[in-house]
Amino acid sequence: xxxxxxxxxxxxxxxxxxxxxxxxxxxxxxxxxxxxxxxxxxxxxxxxxxxxxxxxxxxxxxxxxxxxxxxxxxxxxxxxxxxxxxxxxxxxxxxxxxxxxxxxxxxxxxxxxxxxxxxxxxxxxxxxxxxxxxxxxxxxxxxxxxxxxxxxxxxxxxxxxxxxxxxxxxxxxxxxxxxxxxxxxxxxxxxxxxxxxxxxxxxxxxxxxxxxxxxxxxxxxxxxxxxxxxxxxxxxxxxxxxxxxxxxxxxxxxxxxxxxxxxxxxxxxxxxxxxxxxxxxxxxxxxxxxxxxxxxxxxxxxxxxxxxxxxxxxxxxxxxxxxxxxxxxxxxxxxxxxxxxxxxxxxxxxxxxxxxxxxxxxxxxxxxxxxxxxxxxxxxxxx
Amino acid sequence: xxxxxxxxxxxxxxxxxxxxxxxxxxxxxxxxxxxxxxxxxxxxxxxxxxxxxxxxxxxxxxxxxxxxxxxxxxxxxxxxxxxxxxxxxxxxxxxxxxxxxxxxxxxxxxxxxxxxxxxxxxxxxxxxxxxxxxxxxxxxxxxxxxxxxxxxxxxxxxxxxxxxxxxxxxxxxxxxxxxxxxxxxxxxxxxxxxxxxxxxxxxxxxxxxxxxxxxxxxxxxxxxxxxxxxxxxxxxxxxxxxxxxxxxxxxxxxxxxxxxxxxxxxxxxxxxxxxxxxxxxxxxxxxxxxxxxxxxxxxxxxxxxxxxxxxxxxxxxxxxxxxxxxxxxxxxxxxxxxxxxxxxxxxxxxxxxxxxxxxxxxxxxxxxxxxxxxxxxxxxxxx
Numbered sequence: 001x002x003x004x005x006x007x008x009x010x011x012x013x014x015x016x017x018x019x020x021x022x023x024x025x026x027x028x029x030x031x032x033x034x035x036x037x038x039x040x041x042x043x044x045x046x047x048x049x050x051x052x053x054x055x056x057x058x059x060x061x062x063x064x065x066x067x068x069x070x071x072x073x074x075x076x077x078x079x080x081x082x083x084x085x086x087x088x089x090x091x092x093x094x095x096x097x098x099x100x101x102x103x104x105x106x107x108x109x110x111x112x113x114x115x116x117x118x119x120x121x122x123x124x125x126x127x128x129x130x131x132x133x134x135x136x137x138x139x140x141x142x143x144x145x146x147x148x149x150x151x152x153x154x155x156x157x158x159x160x161x162x163x164x165x166x167x168x169x170x171x172x173x174x175x176x177x178x179x180x181x182x183x184x185x186x187x188x189x190x191x192x193x194x195x196x197x198x199x200x201x202x203x204x205x206x207x208x209x210x211x212x213x214x215x216x217x218x219x220x221x222x223x224x225x226x227x228x229x230x231x232x233x234x235x236x237x238x239x240x241x242x243x244x245x246x247x248x249x250x251x252x253x254x255x256x257x258x259x260x261x262x263x264x265x266x267x268x269x270x271x272x273x274x275x276x277x278x279x280x281x282x283x284x285x286x287x288x289x290x291x292x293x294x295x296x297x298x299x300x301x302x303x304x305x306x307x308x309x310x311x312x313x314x315x316x317x318x319x320x321x322x323x324x325x326x327x328x329x330x331x332x333x334x335x336x337x338x339x340x341x342x343x344x345x346x347x348x349x350x351x352x353x354x355x356x357x358x359x360x361x362x363x364x365x366x367x368x369x370x371x372x373x374x375x376x377x378x379x380x381x382x383x
Numbered sequence: 384x385x386x387x388x389x390x391x392x393x394x395x396x397x398x399x400x401x402x403x404x405x406x407x408x409x410x411x412x413x414x415x416x417x418x419x420x421x422x423x424x425x426x427x428x429x430x431x432x433x434x435x436x437x438x439x440x441x442x443x444x445x446x447x448x449x450x451x452x453x454x455x456x457x458x459x460x461x462x463x464x465x466x467x468x469x470x471x472x473x474x475x476x477x478x479x480x481x482x483x484x485x486x487x488x489x490x491x492x493x494x495x496x497x498x499x500x501x502x503x504x505x506x507x508x509x510x511x512x513x514x515x516x517x518x519x520x521x522x523x524x525x526x527x528x529x530x531x532x533x534x535x536x537x538x539x540x541x542x543x544x545x546x547x548x549x550x551x552x553x554x555x556x557x558x559x560x561x562x563x564x565x566x567x568x569x570x571x572x573x574x575x576x577x578x579x580x581x582x583x584x585x586x587x588x589x590x591x592x593x594x595x596x597x598x599x600x601x602x603x604x605x606x607x608x609x610x611x612x613x614x615x616x617x618x619x620x621x622x623x624x625x626x627x628x629x630x631x632x633x634x635x636x637x638x639x640x641x642x643x644x645x646x647x648x649x650x651x652x653x654x655x656x657x658x659x660x661x662x663x664x665x666x667x668x669x670x671x672x673x674x675x676x677x678x679x680x681x682x683x684x685x686x687x688x689x690x691x692x693x694x695x696x697x698x699x700x701x702x703x704x705x706x707x708x709x710x711x712x713x714x715x716x717x718x719x720x721x722x723x724x725x726x727x728x729x730x731x732x733x734x735x736x737x738x739x740x741x742x743x744x745x746x747x748x749x750x751x752x753x754x755x756x757x758x759x760x761x762x763x764x765x766x
Contacts, residue, residue, distance in 0.1 A: 075609040122608055161544035161740070168712050168739040177609070177713045184612055184709050186589040205588030206569040225505055226458040226560070229567055243657060252726035254735065254744075259723060262715035271718065271742075272655040273735040274626060274667035282665075283735075284657035326567045329551050330560045332645040335654065340642060343635035352637065352656040352666070355738030356551040357544070359654075 002123060003044055004098045004116035005036030026071025030100075030110040033072075034060070037097035037116070044095050055093040058083060060109075063094070063123065065101030067109045073265065074101060074109035076118070076181075079126035088127075096123060117178035125185045132187050135194035136173045140201035141166070143381045144233045148369045152376065153383035155231070157202040160186065162231050162324055165358045168269075169322035170236025179203075228327030228334050230379040235372045237319045237365050239269060239286040241351065242295055246280040246310035253307055257283065260303050266291045270320070270353050270360065280310075284351055286362070289316055318350065319368025322360040323375060329356050341378040347371050385506060386427055387481045387499035388419030409454025413483075413493040416455075417443070420480035420499070427478050438476040441466060443492075446477070446506065448484030450492045456648065457484060457492035459501070459564075462509035471510075479506060500561035508568045515570050518577035519556045523584035524549070526764045527616045531752045535759065536766035538614070540585040543569065545614055545707055548741045551652075552705035553619025562586075611710030611717050613762040618755045620702045620748050622652060622669040624734065625678055629693035632664040636690055640666065643686045649674045653703070653736050653743065663693075667734055669745070672699055701733065702751025705743040706758060712739050724761040730754050 004010075013033050017024045024032075041057035048055035064080035087094040098116025103109045111118055117134055124132035141163065144152040158166075160183040167176045174191060182189050182203065192200025247253050254273065261268055270286045287295045292314060299312055321342075328334035338359055342349055347370065351362035363371050376382060387393075396416050400407045407415075424440035431438035443450075447463035470477040481499025486492045494501060500517055507515035524546065527535040541549075543566040550559045557574060565572050565586065575583025630636050637656065644651055653669045670678045675697060682695050704725075711717035721742055725732055730753065734745035746754050759765060 075607075077607050077609075079608065118609075125608075159544075161542075161547075164544075164709065164712075164739045180710050180713055181609060185608075224458075224460050225462065225508075225568075226460075226501075226564060249731065249733070251729045251731045254732050255719065255722035255726035257722075258715070259719040262719040265715075267713075267715055268718065269712075269737075271735045271737050272657045273732065274655045274657060274665055281733075282657055326547065327563045329547075329652075330563055330650075332641070332648075332650050335651065336638065336642040336645040339638035339640075343638035346634050348632065348634045349637050349656065350632070350664075352654045353736055353738075354652075354654050355736075355741060356547045358738060 001044070001093060002096045002098045002116055002120035003037065003040050006040050009036040009039070010113070027107050030071050030074075030108050033110045034097065034100040034108055037100060041095045041097045048093060048095070053093055054091065055095050056087050058094055058096045060097055060100030060119070061102035063096045065119065065122075067101035067103050067111070069103040069105055069107070069109070071107075072110055073112040074103060076101060076111070076122050077104070079122055081123060081126050084123070084127065112177075114175035114177065117175045118181055121178045121181045121187050121189070125181070125187045130188070131190055132182070133190045133192060134174050134178070135192060137194065138173055139193040139196065139198060140191055141171065143231065143383075144372050144376045145235065148235070148372050149233070149376045151382040153381070155201050156199070157204055158231065159205065160203060161357065162326075163203050165322070165324045165355070166232055166234050169234040169320060169324070169358065169360060170238075171232070171234050226327065226330070228325055228331045230323055230325035230334070230381065232324045233372050233375045233379070233381065234322045234324060235319055235368050237368055238288055239318065239320060240289045240292040240314060240316045241284060241286050241318045241362060242292070242299070243282055243284040243313040244299065244304070244307065244309045245282050245313060247283060247307045249279050249281040253281075254283065256306055257303060260298050261287075261295060264294055264298050266295045266298065270351065270362070272351055272353055286318070286320065292316065317365045318362050319365040319371070320360055320362050321368060321371045321375065322358055323379060324358050326357045328359065335359050337378060338375065341374050342371055345370060345374050384427070384476060385479045385481045385499055385503040386420065386423050389423050392419040392422070393496070410490050413454050413457075413491050416493045417480065417483040417491055420483060424478045424480045431476060431478070436476055437474065438478050439470050441477055441479045443480055443483030443502070444485035446479045447509075448502070448505075450484035450486050450494070452486045452488055452490070452492070454490075455493055456495040457486060459484060459494070459505050460487070462505055464506060464509050467506070467510065495560075497558035497560065500558045501564055504561045504564045504570050504572070508564070508570045513571070514573055515565070516573045516575060517557050517561070518575060520577065521556055522576040522579065522581060523574055524554065526614065526766070527755050527759045528618065531618070531755050532616070532759045534765040536764070538584050539582070540587055541614065542588065543586060544740065545709075546586050548705070548707045548738070549615055549617050552617040552703060552707070552741065552743060553621075554615070554617050609710065609713070611708055611714045613706055613708035613717070613764065615707045616755050616758045616762070616764065617705045617707060618702055618751050620751055621671055622701065622703060623672045623675045623697060623699045624667060624669050624701045624745060625675070625682070626665055626667040626696040627682065627687070627690065627692045628665050628696060629663040630666060630690045632662050636664075637666065639689055640686060643681050644670075644678060647677055647681050649678045649681065653734065653745070655734055655736055669701070669703065675699065700748045701745050702748045702754070703743055703745050704751060704754045704758065705741055706762060707741050709740045711742065718742050720761060721758065724757050725754055728753060728757050
């Protein structure tokens with residue numbers, strides 16, 4: 001069992017630190033924040049003991065999580081789960097503190113927000129587990145956010161790459177990083193409710209085979225072999241758009257821009273660049289709105305000058321809507337249908353980006369949910 | 384066995400038709416072109432009979448391929464392979480004509496160029512085969528085109544979604560459509576040489592598990608669990624870029640543009656749109672250079688006027704370079720490294736597009752191969 005801190009504990013610890021220092025040392029922040037999971041694992045083991053279930057708590061370090069030295073956002077390098085294996089072989093439930101480890105220079109590290117899912121998936125892989133069950137506040141992965149689209153349906157199964165594109169484009173659970181680890185190391189997931197025992201969504205290699213013969217996707221597959229299979233409509237209103245206007249169209253511009261942002265830890269999502277005709281180009285990208293201030297500061301403090309850019313536009317009022325599914329590459333009608341559906345509903349498209357299994361459009365934030373609803377219907381996903 | 388027409392036969396048939404008519408009816412074109420595969424299957428069965436191997440030839444229709452009615456580019460709707468199963472049960476090798484079927488209105492249809500791979504993959508799925516072996520003129524899938532990067536290595540295995548992004552971004556074999564069918568229906572592939580018996584590349588669910596413990600990706604995985612795993616650098620010089628300049632930034636613009644192109648069967652690849660500040664936007668997209676004339680005609684014949692666009696730019700001198708691999712979403716450094724590598728080598732980026740497992744840059748066609756070489760080295764792929 002891997003657990004995260006209780007309720008709002010991590011937020012409270014961050015606030016505590018904020019009262020003492022505006023720029024606390026990363027090493028001490030990680031020492032502080034990881035205390036949240038430490039409390040949780042100890043309390044969980046006590047609760048289990050009360051129920052007569054033998055259980056041992058383990059910090060990230062005790063569980064064998066070796067990380068790099070990036071405090072507050074460490075990455076897992078390796079897992080040596082000898083003590084976990086030992087506990088399991090003795091019939092003791094190991095309860096592991098999520099989102100933490102010990103760095104190569106032997107300091108306590110925090111993996112970042114949402115890191116417990118990543119801990120769980122990585123540990124499942126290290127132990128060679130059959131499956132990793134992620135218990136969340138939703139009952140599975142849906143064809144769209146059920147709060148926005150009441151007719152959204154829970155998928156009984158989904159493939160790793162579809163879930164990767166979905167989480168990359170706004171599906172909130174599970175955390176993106178944990179999906180990347182599951183995808184790269186092929187760890188089967190079961191995403192399910194923490195409150196009921198109903199089956200959730202299986203993330204597996206072959207979602208069609210995992211579904212029953214009564215399933216709609218299966219019957220569609222048999223009757224229309226090459227038809228694109230649109231699986232979900234996702235949306236994300238947590239990002240802002242930045243456009244760097246009229247930068248000279250010459251080598252090195254993107255390198256300067258995105259290295260500067262990467263060095264500040266700004267996680268750039270969508271990047272689009274196209275040419276205009278007078279030797280200048282605009283570069284647009286999206287960043288989490290919480291990183292927007294830092295992104296703007298990076299640009300203003302030298303990058304704009306180095307690039308010779310004319311101006312910079314920032315827009316917080318955006319939402320990204322994406323349609324996910326394979327087969328669209330050979331079917332140009334999918335993109336046209338998406339654009340027409342938005343146009344028919346008077347929704348303007350501000351940015352477009354495509355991949356082999358996804359088309360994303362940036363629209364005004366006020367239009368985002370409406371866009372999701374219409375697209376869910378247009379692609380026949382209403383349950 | 385599924386086979387395509389011999390050598391340049393399809394080209395010759397197209398030329399023959401061109402001498403008689405500048406716009407031959409689609410129904411008759413398909414009747415003509417599918418004769419190429421018909422000859423090939425009959426000759427193959429004769430050759431097998433000479434070797435003492437009992438074999439029966441089957442047209443697409445006889446093999447049970449039901450398609451839609453789009454002549455010259457039909458899509459498979461359903462396969463009813465009863466006669467193939469019967470032959471197999473009798474110990475007779477069925478030799479099926481690739482890239483053809485019978486439409487719902489009972490005419491002969493052609494699936495398009497490269498359709499034989501699609502026939503093979505779809506038939507493998509319909510028969511519940513363990514694997515579909517695709518015999519080509521290369522010995523497998525490489526980390527980059529070996530003609531461009533001599534140190535490119537053959538992958539022993541690759542996942543469906545990685546191969547899908549690779550073929551979508553220029554990896555020439557197997558054909559994109561066949562990979563989409565394999566991806567959607569999870570048909571394991573073995574891409575191998577038609578000239579030798581050396582093992583090729585397995586396309587499977589879990590490429591890492593399929594590789595041996597001595598493999599570099601495996602050892603990297605164990606020592607750096609969350610590191611992005613860059614698998615390949617692809618490139619594509621067969622496309623051209625079109626930019627529609629200064630279209631009013633209002634709903635419906637993309638819908639009009641891409642529906643018009645879809646209706647003409649122009650297969651749009653990359654689409655990028657970003658905003659400029661005065662209520663106008665530029666939309667850039669790439670199309671196969673062979674479709675460029677048609678795309679320009681569609682735009683000139685009404686679409687530009689309907690959009691109120693200022694001008695249109697077309698550029699045939701482009702190449703697209705892509706880096707494929709999972710984990711880059713949580714690692715902003717991957718994009719920065721790609722842009723820096725290009726900048727350090729004085730290669731200008733004209734267009735950028737990103738997905739969860741890919742970053743693509745459009746560069747000048749003359750710089751494409753150089754870009755591939757430097758990126759292959761920068762991401763540690765040199766064998």
